[in-house]
Amino acid sequence: MAGTALRGRLNWRLGTVVGLEYESPAAKSITLDLPDWRGHRAGQHVDVRLTAADGYQAQRSYSIASAPEDARVMLTVERLDDGEVSPYLVDDLRIGDELEVRGPVGGYFVWDAGSPGPVLLIAGGSGVVPFRSMLRHRVAAQSTVPVRLLYSARSQRTLIYRDELTRMAGRNAIDIRITLTREEAQDWRGYRGRITRGFLDRTGWPASDGPLVYVCGPTGFVETAADALVSLGHEPSNIRTERFGGAET
Amino acid sequence: MRVTDGNAIAGLLGEVFGGEMTAVVGVCAACGSGGRLAEMRVRLDAPGIVARCARCLEILLVIVERRGIRCVDLSGFAALDQPAPFSDGPGG
Numbered sequence: 001m002a003g004t005a006l007r008g009r010l011n012w013r014l015g016t017v018v019g020l021e022y023e024s025p026a027a028k029s030i031t032l033d034l035p036d037w038r039g040h041r042a043g044q045h046v047d048v049r050l051t052a053a054d055g056y057q058a059q060r061s062y063s064i065a066s067a068p069e070d071a072r073v074m075l076t077v078e079r080l081d082d083g084e085v086s087p088y089l090v091d092d093l094r095i096g097d098e099l100e101v102r103g104p105v106g107g108y109f110v111w112d113a114g115s116p117g118p119v120l121l122i123a124g125g126s127g128v129v130p131f132r133s134m135l136r137h138r139v140a141a142q143s144t145v146p147v148r149l150l151y152s153a154r155s156q157r158t159l160i161y162r163d164e165l166t167r168m169a170g171r172n173a174i175d176i177r178i179t180l181t182r183e184e185a186q187d188w189r190g191y192r193g194r195i196t197r198g199f200l201d202r203t204g205w206p207a208s209d210g211p212l213v214y215v216c217g218p219t220g221f222v223e224t225a226a227d228a229l230v231s232l233g234h235e236p237s238n239i240r241t242e243r244f245g246g247a248e249t
Numbered sequence: 250m251r252v253t254d255g256n257a258i259a260g261l262l263g264e265v266f267g268g269e270m271t272a273v274v275g276v277c278a279a280c281g282s283g284g285r286l287a288e289m290r291v292r293l294d295a296p297g298i299v300a301r302c303a304r305c306l307e308i309l310l311v312i313v314e315r316r317g318i319r320c321v322d323l324s325g326f327a328a329l330d331q332p333a334p335f336s337d338g339p340g341g
Binding site: 009045047060061106108109240241242244245 | 252255256257258261264
């Protein structure tokens with residue numbers, strides 16, 4: 001599939017909303033029926049375009065949350081209160097609505113299960129979305145590459161895919177470590193605090209293992225994590241980053 | 250104002266250039282550093298779309314749309330190179 005998914009003209013097409021589910025109070029998963037979808041690679045995006053009654057158009061790029069092997073394309077969108085597109089997608093979209101999308105796009109922040117490992121995934125907030133695609137892809141492709149996900153969220157309430165990640169964790173060399181940055185809950189048994197150099201040193205793969213590292217989250221989060229990784233000896237060419245302007249975690 | 254990166258304009262770049270561009274290496278005309286277009290710092294609301302060098306923050310690329318015509322300014326690049334197929338392995 002690699003290399004072929006992007007050939008040909010990039011056209012807008014209509015998808016039908018067939019599933020809607022809140023993942024957290026601010027994030028919703030949108031499942032689309034897209035006729036003639038040519039498949040995608042884990043980590044790729046689609047563009048979504050909205051057109052107002054007066055013809056004004058706004059478009060944004062969203063990571064695909066589903067695996068290439070999944071039957072339908074799923075996006076998970078976090079509401080940005082001053083956003084032009086996300087409030088509509090999270091609050092107003094209904095089952096049966098049609099949505100203009102084009103894609104898949106992107107050839108940089110992608111992972112194929114045939115790649116050698118280990119793989120370190122570092123997510124801030126809704127930066128975990130493309131990693132759901134990669135983790136599901138790894139399971140579906142029966143890859144044995146060791147994968148570790150470090151996921152930073154503000155609180156248990158804002159955790160996305162909590163149940164699914166819990167089911168995946170600890171099986172088949174998938175290691176998932178969640179840290180909460182703003183919650184003092186007594187019942188939380190995971191990590192606390194931000195993803196710092198020290199946290200990465202304790203919980204990430206050592207640079208000597210040569211992991212392929214993916215970092216996705218708000219801009220400040222990604223800069224901090226990428227700088228820390230380089231200072232720990234990771235090769236910059238093994239670190240792939242994706243920044244979105246969402247809320248800081 | 251939100252700053253994102255070149256991943257967010259993969260679709261637009263694909264439309265303008267006719268192919269996948271985020272793994273292409275661009276060389277900044279101001280500081281000479283090279284990086285994947287995915288790594289550019291991008292503002293979507295500039296107005297128009299403005300992409301800057303991740304190292305020196307000089308403008309690399311501006312895309313605006315006027316009356317249905319896209320105007321693309323690439324003058325911030327010294328070079329755009331399609332590298333060998335992007336390795337998925339360590340060291341790539």
